[in-house]
Amino acid sequence: MTLESAMPAPTLILDDVVIHHGHQRLVAVDARIAAGEVLTVMGPSGVGKSTLLAQVAGFLAPAFTASGHIRLGDVDLTRLPPERRRLGLLFQDPLLFPHLSVGGNLAFGLPAVGGRRSERRRARRRRIEAALNDIGLASFADRDPTTLSGGQRARVALMRVLLAEPRAMLLDEPFSKLDATLRDEMRRLVFARIRARGLPTLMVTHDREDAEAAGGQVIELAPQPQG
Amino acid sequence: MTLFETTVRLVPRLTLLLLIVPVAAGLAGVVAPAFGWLPALGGERWTLAPWRALAQAPGLPDMLRLSLVTGLASSLAALAIVVLFLGAFLDSRLFHLVRRLLSPLLAVPHAAAAIGLAFLLAPSGLASRLISPWASGWTQPPDYLFPGDPAGLALIAGLVLKEVPFLLLMSLAALPQCQAAERLQVARALGYGRLNAFTKAVLPGLYPLIRLPVYAVIAFATSTVEVAMILGPSTPPTLAVTVVRWLGDPDLALRFQASAAALLQLGVTALALLMWWLTERLVAWLAAGWLENGQRRRGERLGRGFGAGLTGLAILLLGASLAGLALWSLAAWWPFPAAWPSPMTLDTWRAAADTAPRPLAHTASLGLAATLLAVALTIGCLEAETLRRRALRPGTQLILYLPLLVPPVAFLYGLVQLQAQLGLTPGWPAAALGHSLFVLPYVFLSLAESYRRLDPRWGQVAAALGASRARTFWRVRLPMLASPIAVAAAVGFAVSVGQYLPTLLLGGGRLATLTTEAVSLASGGDRRLTAVYALGQLALPALGFALAGGLPRLLLRHRRPSP
């Protein structure tokens, strides 16, 4: 694990990805996202941005059909199940598990490691405390996620994804549900982390400020004429 | 307050009355004779003699063990299959196929499924015929003890087969409520395999929502009479079967002991529920660390294999049981080891066609009336929740499920007692009311989550546009819920079609339905005619489910489905 995460992150490649809904062509994207770069896909709602993200993540609904390839460096992800793609996915909602504590949610993201049982548990505990410290939520480990504020929840969700050691990031309108004041803060936090880890990132959004904050290439999707 | 609101606010109380009076009266009617009070049979003083007689009944420990073990084991197995299936296949293509295969199987009445399974697996059954004599060498049926094995394995199998579709349907209804799709996506994006993602991220949210249906399954499985008669052992049988046997014994003195046994049955069911509840606590405690240990793929392949295998087996067994029934309905003389009846004949169907129309009409009219009443009361209760902006009290909800949790052998007394006390003539109205007692909890169970989940803002939008509460209800909420209401109605109808004792007791025996005919025929030896009626018993609810799937689509055909 440690060896892998120390390696430079590869490039995320969308190789001629085209998605159809029935006979209607919905989205077509052909792009390369280098390590630490953010590609923003913009467009009004209903244009198929989230569908594109679902295809990259491996969750495309059966009603859609897709062609083209998704690659992470040399690895073709197109046919892999979502859990094997190692893509960090951040949703509009933080989606913290209500049956787990804040610490439990982070532990859920943290991969299992070998070693003696008691040591293992202590090591995990330490990493979770460090992670909470990192996002300014020290001593929040045993809290119920529902007692957190919106911004705190968003930070826990980000940290949960990062702890899983993804090799690329997918952001699905990640800031749209936050207050205006929190939004800036969260943007800074997310993009700083992504750059620090050198993760190639695909973001879909309808908010131009998101794209500006990301500072990478931008693809604008136009609504397709209704068939 | 408008008339609409007044009416709606009254419905919960009315519903509780309808449920609580018969159940309470029924239990009272068991308690008295269990302690010796039954003047009609000369019991005029309170005594513990019935309990002493019960304690000395041969085989009592075995009966208790059987009831508990088969009830708990079958519930556990059914739940495990549903969990493994959902875990292995949720949101996959196969999932939709299996869902479509299993849903109609929900319509199979318990007795029909048990009869079918018994024929499939008996020494002279279809399975044994298929391998005889070419593979097994059997020219005469072998003499093995199945179904009816002393351990109750056949009984467990029969119960599992019948409960899997029910629990699956209940789970499917609850999945959206616990945001299953989102939870699953988050967990899989974090690298969790399908099954691990489901058990660690979705199940902890899903289980509390299907807990009541699971309890209903346990209560049914520990106290079933029909299934245990057909598939269970006979020396001794389960406690519930014993209760019914004693109650039916011409030796009227056995009634006292039978009443005590009926109370004991209530205790057995309660004990089973308690044991399950304790196990729930234990599992929750044990699993706390496991949920957070970060392991993502452990047991993934094995679990998925089991999920696929067990689901496949359940579908295969149920399908083969039904196919066996269909073959029998067409069979002439069909000796062992012929695997295919030859010649085939429609004689049995023709004979049934002469006599079936009346039972068919009774079945349909009772089912429709009971379902209509149950659906109206359920919607009334749920709309009252909406008006009050809070859910029914937990106690109220428990009472709603009372007829599912209290074994019918214990409280059916009360229904008839009440009927006689009030001087009500036995017949169609009484039977329809009795059916609705059992239909209501299932309808409520099926509909409540969808109703509560409906975004309250729809109502607020309508109100802001100047619509009255009644108008909002009729024109906004009801049409939006057409689909779940139709499914709940179909479930209720299926439950009504399967009712035997309430029909017989409250109808004064004059209302022949497909089920009363099938059960009385099953007591005879003609498997062909039994098969015809069992298939008819199955066809009506299946029709109901087909309509439930099709009607809302037809009513809303001008709306585009949202993607």
Place this chain on the structure above:
Amino acid sequence: MPSRSPLRHAAHALLAPLLALTTLGTAMAEEAPLPEDWADIEALARGQTVYWNAWGGDAATNRYIDWAAGRLAEQFGVEVVHVKLDDTAAAVSRVIAEKSAGNVDDGAIDLVWINGENFAAMKRHDLLFGPFASRLPNLALTAPDEHPEVRTDFTLPTDGFEAPWGKAQLTFYYDADRVEAPPGGMIELLDWAQTHPGRFTYPLVPDFLGSTFLKQALIELVEDPSVLAEPTDGHDVEALTAPLWEFLDALHPYLWRRGRDFPASGPQLKRLMGDGELSLAFTFNPSEPAAAVAARQLPPSTRSYVLDGGTLGNVHFVAIPFNAAHKAGALVLANFLLSPEAQARKQDIDIWGDPTVLDMTKLTSEQRAAFDSEDDHPARLPPDAMGKLLPEPHPSWMEALEAGWRERYADDG
């Protein structure tokens, strides 16, 4: 057969305790007396609907009842509704419930197919209307003096509270393709079972037919069967029944499923024969094997016989509850069931095959001709085999045997 399968009449069970809490009208209303003249009864019956509660587990019987209903509508303008019971005890319970609820003239049951313990229970609790049998004109076609069983129900005199309808005799049947020489008695049966393990069994006691098997065995095994006509009181039941338990202990290991599981009823026994799991079985209806072959439920090679020393026999009846709402209609129906037309049809192997209770000497030659069977069905009991009829023991013996059986074999798990 009014059988006693345990499953479904929780009904019966569920109804009786009513008495416990209802102490409503126990006072009997004076009922309007029925007219003396039979023609007046027929006139009164016209337009009535008679609810006939009868076991509905046999399709052939049900069809026969349907036919009778049709004839009654044509001939007498009486509508007959067959209330199909899975157990006659359910009807008994309903009458008890009605009585305790003070319903004395508007009962739900007008006629009930009954015999044995259920009759005894109803008679003991004054739940029957009558005596009425002597009012039926067709009762004159029976010969109670020559065949006392038409007025004795399990040693209990019927006293006119029920009218005979059909006859039963314990009859064994076997598959001739598999069995060359069926056993002619209980000792031979034990030998036979040892050479054909797993191919014979009896219904779960206290099923009616199962208990009958015990009685039959007891009659053969006890030294002096005459004691069985008396109540058990004053006899050493333990000693007298010891040979029976010894016999069963020896037999059980060679029964179907080694005696660890039993079929629930006679019809299930028949089904096991049809499935080929058994090679030898028995029934209380002498014509049932032949009828079942005709109905393709038993192998064509089925043959019937009666044990060498004779077998138990009895008669089944119809009775009218004390509070029947349509007594005139019920009387007309009971009389019709005794008519040569109805009895001949009932005995017809292609219809039902239930032997008649009429005495052939009382019939005109024309009426007699209707009873002549054209083809002698090979599965049918030869006519001369009937008649070796053993009387039923006193009911207390049945209770003793059932209790003893339960003690010894009910827990074999």
